[in-house]
Amino acid sequence: MKSVALYSIKGGVGKTAAAVNLSYLSASGTGQPTLVCDLDPQGASSFYFRIKASKKFTGEQFLKGSKKIYSNIKATDFENLDLLPSDFSYRNLDIDLSEEKKPLKKLRKNLEELSENYRYVFFDCAPNLTLLSESVFAASDLILVPVIPTTLSMRTYFQLTGFFEANNLDSSKIFAFFSMVEKKKTMHRDIIAEYAATKGFLSRMIPYSSDIEKMGIYRSPVPAVLPHSQSAVAYRELWQDLLKNL
């Protein structure tokens, strides 16, 4: 089982769109069972897949391990793609984790139990740096960071790599790609020119597109609805690049 965390300290960078579209491409392209874990209390990826969390699901159950997790997994409308819905009790997941003896290892251990059923797992993380995000870092094979080519977005990227260094974490897991790229904006062009060669940056970019914004209306992954659109092609190329690094 390989796991990818979609993560950014900053919100609104196209993190959920990437989680939804890449997981869809993983399931439909490789034909391998894929799971999306919606760890963002806002539940955007659950929303995109039209999935409501079951009322009983709490963060505490997530920590208890596989049996409880399994019973809460829901099939999406797409073959080989399941989702573990977000729930607002996730807000308290950090508090629960802090009560665990080995909080950083807990998530990874629970995930191992899923490895028989899923080949790829995607985490759609909340935009913050907490104990939960740290345990996601520990549990993931790859941390994928969408970066809008702006000063602020770059700054949060360096905050993340700085955090890894300060805490002796494995920063070679971190990969970034430019997201919501608008080539007509000078600032975007300049930042890309300056930082494209930064360690961990993938060469594929996801252009800004109304197709991606409209996901909220279709409530479906872009490649499923508009398989030949520019965005679908870009995500497909990004996924191929990721596969090489997994």
Add this chain to the structure above:
Amino acid sequence: MPAAPEHNPCKTLYFQVHGLQPSWVLQEEICSPEFRLSPVSSKHERQVFYDTFDWHAFEKNVAVVKKKNAVSLISLDSGIETESEAFQGYPASFFSSDLPEGAFREQLSAVSQIRAFQKYCTLETFVRTYRIVDDNEKTIGYLISESLTVIDKSGRKPLTSLLSLLPLKGYQDETDAFRKLLSRHITLEVSMDFRDVFRSIMQSAGRQVQGYSSKIRLQLDPEAPVHESMRTLLIWALSIMKANEQGIRNNTDTEFLHDYRVAVRRTRSVMKLIKGVFDPDDCAPFLDGFRELGKKSNGLRDSDVYLLRQHTFFGFLPSFLKPGLEQFFAEMERSRKAAHRSFCRYLASESYGRFLHDWERFLRTGTLPDLEKAPKASLSTISVAGSSIRKAWKKVIRTGRLIGPEANDQELHQLRIECKKLRYLLEFFASLYPQKTIVPIIRQLKELQENLGSFVDYSVQIMFLHERLQTLRETGSNNLYPASIGGLVGVLHLKKEETRAHFTKTFRTFDQEKTRQMFRELLDNE
């Protein structure tokens, strides 16, 4: 049976629908704020169900179903298709090895490699599939409406209408809410699983699920006169012979003849082992007849055994010797054909028919024979079973202990025969004893028999190939052929010696205090 989406691990629920509901009604009627039905597909489909003669697929909890261009395995527990493979036509029977290599063939081979999958039933289905959609336009499951018609020689028999509900993972509760909504519109008669559906399909096609097994499933009464119990068992063995005749004639697979021959050997063996139950003068001609019957089928069985090992034999030789082996197997194929023809002719002969008829009449005669000629006839089954098993067991131990460290062919051959006799008795009378005592004894014996069986098989094959080599010398065939046979003999000899070396250890495992204890436990409870 429904074309369930593969990624679904949930169990399908089937409901028999009263009368034949036109399924388009569903869509119109089921309309609520929470759920909506959205049609996916509707199709007429022919489904042909296959299983082995001894219902191996059913025993392994799967149905083997041939649809338009593919054959599928469907779980009897969930009704969900677990594997499928492209496959053309609707053959009367096929083997797992007829399919291309891959996951499907592997799973089918795990059901049975040696037995043919026979066509058991043809269904015509009209299937409509709907998505069940919630108020978020999210699919929560599938509703499948089917009408089934059995097709056989006598024509078409409408079987039933079924509705099945297939929840998507994580949507059991929602699907259940939908079921409640549905039941307000339609009388859902019985909730079934796919196993129930399968049984009712087979029943309508005139097939009895698990109607055949070569294992003895009779329950004997320990206190009944042994004359009666023996007749019951022998009538059962006769029924096994008869049940397999058709398969032998049709050449469906090798196991029809195998089961047939085991029934013949069982019959002869217990008749000879348990003396004093029938009038020996009455028995003599039957015993002769059964010996003849065994002999008449020897050639066919021998060819079967070689042909079944074809693959293994080819693995024994380097590729440059393989052409010679091909020649050997081509000859084997020809001689099998001749043996099959001749045995089938015998099965169709009047003398065979008369023989079986007389035998059956003899077995159906319930009056006890003359006490002087058959002094044990009225004894209790359990007492005769116990004494015969004890005697046969002692014979095995005596014969085995006499075999020295060199263990010559003759000795091992003899021990194998004694073991077989003991095995037949244990199996015949197994129902008289507690499972937990008899099962481990049979298992122990089986281990010993496997060792001896391989040994004797190797000897017989070496002897046969030796003879073959001699005739080759006379006919002066090309070099490669005798070289291949020679190579084969070398390998078989090695294997035989390995088996011989194992014998002492295997026998010691059998002839130990634990086994003795088991036999005592078995026989002292008489």
